[in-house]
Amino acid sequence: MSLGFIGQKLGMLRLPNENGEFEAVTVIYLPPMQVLEIKTEEKDGYSAIKVGAFETLKRVNKPTKGYFEALSKLANKTITPKKYLKEFRLKEGESVNFNVGDVLNVDLFKNGEIVDITGITKGKGFQGVVKRHGFSGGPASHGSQFHRRPGSIGAHTFPARVWKEHRMPGHMGFEKVTVKNIKIVKVDTDKSLILVKGAVPGPNRGVLYIKKK
Amino acid sequence: MINRGEVLAKIEKEYMTKDENFKVGNTVKVYVKIIEGKKERIQVFEGIVIDIHGSGLNRMFKVRKMVGQIGVERTFPLHSPSIQKIEVVKTGKVRRAKLFYLRGRIGKASQLKNVLESQN
Numbered sequence: 255m256s257l258g259f260i261g262q263k264l265g266m267l268r269l270p271n272e273n274g275e276f277e278a279v280t281v282i283y284l285p286p287m288q289v290l291e292i293k294t295e296e297k298d299g300y301s302a303i304k305v306g307a308f309e310t311l312k313r314v315n316k317p318t319k320g321y322f323e324a325l326s327k328l329a330n331k332t333i334t335p336k337k338y339l340k341e342f343r344l345k346e347g348e349s350v351n352f353n354v355g356d357v358l359n360v361d362l363f364k365n366g367e368i369v370d371i372t373g374i375t376k377g378k379g380f381q382g383v384v385k386r387h388g389f390s391g392g393p394a395s396h397g398s399q400f401h402r403r404p405g406s407i408g409a410h411t412f413p414a415r416v417w418k419e420h421r422m423p424g425h426m427g428f429e430k431v432t433v434k435n436i437k438i439v440k441v442d443t444d445k446s447l448i449l450v451k452g453a454v455p456g457p458n459r460g461v462l463y464i465k466k467k
Numbered sequence: 468m469i470n471r472g473e474v475l476a477k478i479e480k481e482y483m484t485k486d487e488n489f490k491v492g493n494t495v496k497v498y499v500k501i502i503e504g505k506k507e508r509i510q511v512f513e514g515i516v517i518d519i520h521g522s523g524l525n526r527m528f529k530v531r532k533m534v535g536q537i538g539v540e541r542t543f544p545l546h547s548p549s550i551q552k553i554e555v556v557k558t559g560k561v562r563r564a565k566l567f568y569l570r571g572r573i574g575k576a577s578q579l580k581n582v583l584e585s586q587n
Contacts, residue, residue, distance in 0.1 A: 267524070283474070
């Protein structure tokens, strides 16, 4: 229920902190974001803003072009087509503070602020139970013949079936994950970057949503 | 889109504060800031540089010294803020980049021949 930002993960570094210790940081690029739509309680039943970030470099199809032209007319400003669009729910009555076409920058963040970061994790493909669910597997040697297998998946006549959602091998990764309470180490307004402590989900160049608390 | 590598390298550079003023084989004095509770003091670690590796902000060097009969090695990040300064005391004559062979030597055999400054 608070304002979020669309960003791109650039990579990780280890940088010294104020105590002289090195700590892992992730560098996130937050380009200026434009407000596209405003949802209010009266009209839509809830309060939210829809924003867009990252200029589209490729050709834009007619419906998309039409959408952004209509917005430009409404806001009386040029709103260029954006690559990533996202709606963020706001607290009641807060969306009125924004106007269509407003540009939001990194300077809305402060050093030391705590945020939640959402991303799509790296795809791992079809994985066994040891990697996917952290099963311990069997002994590697002494002729056990039982190494990374899942073992028994249930009892006998009762229940005579496998329980729902039993942990088994399958596709791992490439899912939406939110990491909560990440600390912003530094905000760089010149380069439009934030540095956050620790890791965030997804590959380098992956899209992230950074939500204020 | 922005150039990922360039941006990361630029950020790293802001934290790279020191010049590498020594070589492998040098005897150096490393002045390390130590925080004990609320007090701060400077400790000097003197020994032979036996290894320099890594690049950019991750450049590290290893210093070896003998304390009595026991060899002590410490790895320092070159750009660590807790390193106040690095002073070269002696320049040893060496023919390789890593001096790990010194670990197997004791007494006089573990000493390096001094190189005069003019020969550098």
